Amino acid sequence: MLPTDDLKKISFTRSIRDGDLVIVYERHDVMKAVKVCENSTFQNRFGMFKHSDWIGKPFGSKVLSNKGGFVYLLAPTPELWTLVLSHRTQILYIADISFVIMFLEIVPGCLILESGTGSGSLTTSLARAVAPTGHVYTFDFHEQRAASAREDFEKTGLTSLVTVGVRDVQGQGFPEEFVGLADSVFLDLPQPWLAIPSAERMLKQDGVLCSFSPCIEQVQRSAETLRSKFTDIRTFEVLLRTYEVREGKTESSQVEGGGSVELPPCKKRVRSKEANDTNGDSSTVMVRPCSEARGHTGYLTFARLRCLS
Ligand SMILES: C[S@@+](CC[C@H](N)C(=O)[O-])C[C@H]1O[C@@H](n2cnc3c(N)ncnc32)[C@H](O)[C@@H]1O
Structure with missing residues (x-):
């Protein structure tokens, strides 16, 4: 859960409380999300850790096991959540996510439309970027995936910032109630060109759309559709070297x-x-x-809604 202070603002400076979600960090590639529960224990190869020892410690603390081993208790930031969440679909990773947030010009207060929700990896970062006054409306046509995403957003404390809807966005488009209200729209769909006409109607004047596609053929088809109503169409492939x-x-x-x-x-x-x-x-x-560096993930195509006047 993104820790909030007494004013319900996201805060990573307060201490760990009973019921908080923490990331138990052994190494950059060995981490686990754990809900703190006063009477529970956490077991790993370094021994047994009592949750009661964690309560009251600041996020980032190093805590000891009964055998003298240690782990760090980190705040469940979107960056770490993306690395520990359960993969129900392919997900977006940090390099693409950072690029999306920057190029979609997402700031606190924005209203964002997204489809599909998938495992909620991108949604978690979108939510933090629009907090505390913005909102992310995310849609997936797969009921079970939408339900699991909702559960995750509850765990991560994002329910006030994210609404998950079940909807076939390629077939029906986004709900009419959002016409002209979205600051940006993000699509991670198999046939994004089918959702682009609806996305265009949802965007505010000068709003920006981004579509993520793993294959260049999908990019070409989307760009064809974007040409009529959008300008500044650009595609990027973000390659990260760790x-x-x-x-x-x-x-x-x-x-x-x-x-x-x-x-x-x-x-x-x-x-x-x-x-x-x-x-x-x-x-x-x-x-x-790093030997296990990730290569191609997909292409990010951005386009700005053409102004009418
Ligand atoms: C690759 S996943 C999205 C992953 C997500 N960006 C993340 O970072 O976790 C694609 C999702 O699109 C959903 N989807 C596919 N076709 C759809 C449609 N017509 N309408 C809504 N969602 C759809 C799938 O169910 C799947 O969950």
Whole structure:
């Protein structure tokens, strides 16, 4: 749940309470969302952790297990939620999400229309971006997916910012009650061109639409449809390169003649001078590209509604 302060504003500075959702962080690739429950425990390979020890601690605290192991208790930000949520569909990840929020010009108070909801990965970030006075109306034609998304938004404390509707947006378009009210529209649908005429009617003058599609053929067809009523049509593919940063020892190897050479452990290396000076250890910080970096996710096509006058 996005923690709120006494005035119901999202706040990551307050302490953990009974009933809060926290992200139990072992490593950047080992995290779990856990609801804090005074009498419960959390078990992992480092031992057993009592939830009662977590209550009252600030988000970000390091907490110990019965065996002296530790984890961090992090606030369930949209960035972390995207990494731990249950995947009921393909989802949008942080690189695409950040780009969408920037290019759709989403700020507090905006009214956003989205379809499909999928696993709610993007919706969670949209909700935080429009908080505290805006709203996200998201539609999926799959009833069970919509219901699961609603449950997730309850868990993450977003119900006042998000409404989930069950609707075939490709067939019926967005509900008429939103005509001319949307600051932006986001589509992640298999045939987005079918929903574009409706999206156009929903947008305020100068509003921006974004469509996410994994295949370039979908992009071409959407762009064809966009041409009649939209301007500034642009497509992006966001490719993220992630680097791993870790402490390590410089490896040495003997060479003929008795000397030794240092093997370059990675692309960039920063010596830990203090460590070298004090104990002669060759400790380094190693920075290298992650082997499991994500490649192509999809294409983001943006277009601005053409002004009539
Ligand atoms: C790839 S998922 C969306 C993932 C979402 N962007 C996220 O980040 O979690 C696509 C969703 O579109 C929904 N969908 C497909 N056709 C639809 C239609 N005609 N109307 C509404 N939703 C539809 C599917 O049920 C699916 O949940």
